[in-house]
Amino acid sequence: MAPSPAAAMPLAAEPDDPEVVEVEIEEEEERGVKKGGGVAELEVEGLVVGSYCHDVLLRGGRVVGETLGGAAAFVSNVLDAASPAGASLAVVSKVGHDFAYATAAAPARHRPVLCASPTTSFHARFSDDAASAHAPDRQLRRVHACDPIYPADLPDRHFAYGLAVGVAGEVLPETLERMIRLCRAVLVDAQAMIRAFDGDAKGGGAVRHVALEATPYARLLPRVAFLKASSEEAPYVGVETARRRCCVIVTEGRDGCRLYWDGGEARVAPFPAVQVDPTGAGDSFLAGFASGLLWGLSATDAALLGNFFGAAAVSQVGVPTFDPKMLQAVKQILEKAIKRPCTHLNGNTFTFQRSNIHDELHKSLQEAAMLVCEQKQVNSPATYNVLALVHPGHFRIRLIPG
Numbered sequence: 151m152a153p154s155p156a157a158a159m160p161l162a163a164e165p166d167d168p169e170v171v172e173v174e175i176e177e178e179e180e181r182g183v184k185k186g187g188g189v190a191e192l193e194v195e196g197l198v199v200g201s202y203c204h205d206v207l208l209r210g211g212r213v214v215g216e217t218l219g220g221a222a223a224f225v226s227n228v229l230d231a232a233s234p235a236g237a238s239l240a241v242v243s244k245v246g247h248d249f250a251y252a253t254a255a256a257p258a259r260h261r262p263v264l265c266a267s268p269t270t271s272f273h274a275r276f277s278d279d280a281a282s283a284h285a286p287d288r289q290l291r292r293v294h295a296c297d298p299i300y301p302a303d304l305p306d307r308h309f310a311y312g313l314a315v316g317v318a319g320e321v322l323p324e325t326l327e328r329m330i331r332l333c334r335a336v337l338v339d340a341q342a343m344i345r346a347f348d349g350d351a352k353g354g355g356a357v358r359h360v361a362l363e364a365t366p367y368a369r370l371l372p373r374v375a376f377l378k379a380s381s382e383e384a385p386y387v388g389v390e391t392a393r394r395r396c397c398v399i400v401t402e403g404r405d406g407c408r409l410y411w412d413g414g415e416a417r418v419a420p421f422p423a424v425q426v427d428p429t430g431a432g433d434s435f436l437a438g439f440a441s442g443l444l445w446g447l448s449a450t451d452a453a454l455l456g457n458f459f460g461a462a463a464v465s466q467v468g469v470p471t472f473d474p475k476m477l478q479a480v481k482q483i484l485e486k487a488i489k490r491p492c493t494h495l496n497g498n499t500f501t502f503q504r505s506n507i508h509d510e511l512h513k514s515l516q517e518a519a520m521l522v523c524e525q526k527q528v529n530s531p532a533t534y535n536v537l538a539l540v541h542p543g544h545f546r547i548r549l550i551p552g
């Protein structure tokens with residue numbers, strides 16, 4: 151189906167909510183918005199909720215790598231790198247005293263809350279068979295579960311936007327509800343809502359999916375702006391029902407993604423990548439997408455930025471390091487394409503239509519993506535038998551020699 155003309159997406163909070171009116175006034179005052187026609191650079195704060203974790207990567211029964219994980223780690227990495235000037239981030243994440251990435255050279259970017267329970271940890275068992283873009287590429291097992299994130303753990307202030315990105319059921323339904331009240335637009339990763347765990351008392355067990363409709367999160371969907379699911383998760387989300395309540399984005403691995411809203415849909419093309427580790431692709435996609443919205447792009451155009459950062463994520467093991475020159479090039483492309491360096495996520499509506507800069511933006515970002523691929527090949531002369539090719543100098547991960 152061809153993308154439809156502009157469609158309107160309501161705010162996360164009800165427009166007649168007195169809290170919203172109050173926020174608008176406070177926001178204007180806090181941001182020093184110039185009145186009377188002056189150009190204003192808005193300051194926008196986002197809220198990311200979800201815990202960091204330890205990821206242990208296994209192949210053929212052997213541990214081949216240990217990395218910082220958790221969607222919040224990947225998401226904040228991209229948002230910090232790609233958001234326009236004036237955008238900042240608060241991250242609410244819980245870890246145990248065993249957390250291994252607090253003091254490393256490239257630590258978790260935002261300080262987590264320390265708990266008595268151990269850090270959430272996952273074992274990701276990769277198969278040797280080449281996975282299709284739509285098939286599961288790994289079996290996940292939760293080994294430990296840290297404490298949930300409660301509504302009271304969220305900061306007591308309002309945010310322009312929020313990302314609910316749990317990995318182990320830690321974003322409770324009541325926490326998501328509080329996020330919806332605090333944030334003007336909320337983006338949710340389906341994995342925060344539909345994961346269930348076969349388990350023992352310590353939280354260990356295989357990761358399964360349950361139907362979103364059967365969870366307490368389902369009633370919150372009409373107040374969510376965007377719901378992202380992988381193609382493996384999409385059947386549990388029920389795209390046809392969900393798209394009537396919010397915009398649903400289904401990521402399709404190396405095939406890019408599709409957006410579904412009430413009244414239209416669009417396919418957004420992928421970028422080239424040499425995949426070494428698929429972990430965090432969906433997280434990086436969601437953050438790239440959110441930063442595209444912050445730059446003022448329509449949802450369909452913003453998904454290009456999602457695909458770009460999804461491709462960048464699979465090119466490295468663990469939380470990726472971005473080349474500053476690549477980031478500069480991306481920001482220049484956006485500044486040139488948008489011609490209006492102001493943040494937009496606090497607008498009243500989102501638009502979905504593919505704009506007339508879509509193809510030009512795709513072409514320019516494709517050139518930046520090629521730079522990433524070429525640079526990677528120059529920097530990675532050695533072939534490591536880890537997940538495929540691995541950057542030997544990557545310091546955020548501990549690779550177990552083959």
Ligand SMILES: Nc1ncnc2c1ncn2[C@@H]1O[C@H](COP(=O)(O)OP(=O)(O)OP(=O)(O)O)[C@@H](O)[C@H]1O
Nearest residue numbers: 380401402403404406423428430431432457460461
């Ligand atoms: N091999 C690839 N080549 C190019 N882009 C990719 C590739 N894999 C993923 N991407 C990009 O990343 C996005 C998210 O990937 P995917 O659909 O695999 O998410 P996911 O299964 O949620 O990932 P994960 O659970 O590993 O974080 C895709 O929509 C695409 O834009």
Ligand SMILES: O[C@H]1[C@H](O)[C@@H](O)[C@H](O)[C@@H](O)[C@H]1O
Nearest residue numbers: 205219220221272317430433
């Ligand atoms: O670090 C990863 C990542 O955040 C993935 O999005 C999630 O699916 C995994 O459970 C987690 O271990």
